[in-house]
Amino acid sequence: MYTYNRKGPKRGVALYSYSAEFGLTKTLEDCFEDIHDMGAHGIEILANTHIENYPNPTDAWVENWFRLCEKYEIVPVEYGHWIDSHVVRGRDLTTEESVEMLCRDLRLAHRLGFTCMRTKMPVINGDLEPVKNWREIIKAALPLAEKLGLVMLPEIHTPSNLKGKMVSDYVDFIEETGTKNFGLNIDFSVFRTEFREGEHRSPNYIPNDPEDIIPLLQYIYCCHAKFIRMSDDFEETTIPYTRIVKILQEHGWNGYLLSEYEGADKYDEGYEVGQTLRKQHIMLKNLLGD
Amino acid sequence: MEKQVIQSVGFRNIRENGEVTGFQFKIRLPYYRGIFLSQIMPGTLFVDGEKIEKENIVWCLKGEEYSNEEMSADFKTHWNPTECMVLKVKKPGGLAQGWHHLKYGFCFTSSYMPPIMQDKLDPDQESFIFMPEFGHHINERRLLIV
Numbered sequence: 001m002y003t004y005n006r007k008g009p010k011r012g013v014a015l016y017s018y019s020a021e022f023g024l025t026k027t028l029e030d031c032f033e034d035i036h037d038m039g040a041h042g043i044e045i046l047a048n049t050h051i052e053n054y055p056n057p058t059d060a061w062v063e064n065w066f067r068l069c070e071k072y073e074i075v076p077v078e079y080g081h082w083i084d085s086h087v088v089r090g091r092d093l094t095t096e097e098s099v100e101m102l103c104r105d106l107r108l109a110h111r112l113g114f115t116c117m118r119t120k121m122p123v124i125n126g127d128l129e130p131v132k133n134w135r136e137i138i139k140a141a142l143p144l145a146e147k148l149g150l151v152m153l154p155e156i157h158t159p160s161n162l163k164g165k166m167v168s169d170y171v172d173f174i175e176e177t178g179t180k181n182f183g184l185n186i187d188f189s190v191f192r193t194e195f196r197e198g199e200h201r202s203p204n205y206i207p208n209d210p211e212d213i214i215p216l217l218q219y220i221y222c223c224h225a226k227f228i229r230m231s232d233d234f235e236e237t238t239i240p241y242t243r244i245v246k247i248l249q250e251h252g253w254n255g256y257l258l259s260e261y262e263g264a265d266k267y268d269e270g271y272e273v274g275q276t277l278r279k280q281h282i283m284l285k286n287l288l289g290d
Numbered sequence: 291m292e293k294q295v296i297q298s299v300g301f302r303n304i305r306e307n308g309e310v311t312g313f314q315f316k317i318r319l320p321y322y323r324g325i326f327l328s329q330i331m332p333g334t335l336f337v338d339g340e341k342i343e344k345e346n347i348v349w350c351l352k353g354e355e356y357s358n359e360e361m362s363a364d365f366k367t368h369w370n371p372t373e374c375m376v377l378k379v380k381k382p383g384g385l386a387q388g389w390h391h392l393k394y395g396f397c398f399t400s401s402y403m404p405p406i407m408q409d410k411l412d413p414d415q416e417s418f419i420f421m422p423e424f425g426h427h428i429n430e431r432r433l434l435i436v
Contacts, residue, residue, distance in 0.1 A: 019322035023372035024293055048324035054368055086401035087365040088328045122401035267422035
């Protein structure tokens with residue numbers, strides 16, 4: 001299996017970025033080749049999207065998955081999945097049913113060689129607060145995660161704040177359990193400072209300073225390198241990338257920055273998100289010096 | 291697979307034991323991730339303006355047929371965005387040769403969206419704000435029966 005041993009922050013791509021093209025004009029192999037063109041070595045998939053016949057892929061599909069990783073020098077970094085406890089209308093799944101769903105994903109993530117999981121919790125309100133029994137669900141899955149060498153990471157995304165209650169609840173849980181199998185994925189949307197006139201901005205949103213990430217670094221196993229607007233000279237104009245990357249490097253943070261493009265314009269006719277990703281990877285390559 | 295939700299391939303009359311009992315068409319999932327059958331909210335079909343109730347439509351994935359009741363309880367069977375769902379419509383005699391206008395509504399729930407947004411979902415009405423990665427609830431297409 002291909003390994004990439006560079007120390008410090010490393011470049012990767014979240015296949016979510018290709019959501020307008022995947023299955024229509026791009027195959028899984030096209031996405032791998034695009035990432036390889038960028039010289040990036042990490043990948044994040046969405047289990048429910050990119051795994052054919054999820055949650056029961058065939059052995060042939062899994063074999064092809066490893067063939068692609070080898071051929072395009074790609075490390076399976078993060079397995080995106082959902083704890084879908086609101087999946088049936090009229091009732092929530094029980095804790096046991098949610099745990100069963102989570103363990104199924106842990107086993108599949110391990111089968112595909114992943115080490116991190118972006119674990120999306122079901123939410124109960126507009127502040128994106130997770131379900132009340134999230135601690136019980138995660139706790140029950142920790143032994144299996146430990147056995148399989150996986151770490152479950154909720155994503156901290158705008159309008160959440162790194163200094164907010166959601167993050168401190170997660171950190172308290174990590175400290176109380178002492179677990180190495182639960183942590184954080186920080187989406188760089190929390191650092192966004194620039195908005196155009198009329199552009200949507202949540203009333204609850206307060207941008208974080210890049211320094212706010214420092215006390216959390218020990219809990220962060222990978223990040224979503226969210227980007228909003230790349231200029232033609234390869235600068236991100238809404239998020240202070242230079243400062244963020246410098247902090248990650250200076251503190252010896254070792255993990256993948258997974259590019260995630262969420263802009264709705266990617267659904268426009270003829271839009272090629274690969275070109276937008278390449279702009280960001282020119283910037284990241286220069287900032288990281290790789 | 292075509293970009294349109296209602297696919298041109300797969301639209302034909304259904305013949306059972308020598309008799310035309312209805313017709314079928316295929317749809318793709320206009321969402322960036324797959325869903326479990328229980329997340330699906332089927333709506334109403336209009337064929338050339340004629341209303342067909344959802345009870346007369348059977349959803350069919352990988353050759354397996356599901357009634358609305360079966361789907362609403364099934365959170366283990368998964369519909370991947372790269373595969374089409376076949377909708378089989380009961381209509382004795384099927385559709386006549388020539389052009390037909392199909393208009394169909396369906397939507398799906400998402401556990402990571404605030405419940406208040408989920409409660410207002412209606413397969414026969416567009417959402418208040420259109421988000422391309424969730425697609426439209428109502429899709430239309432004009433297609434030929436041979």
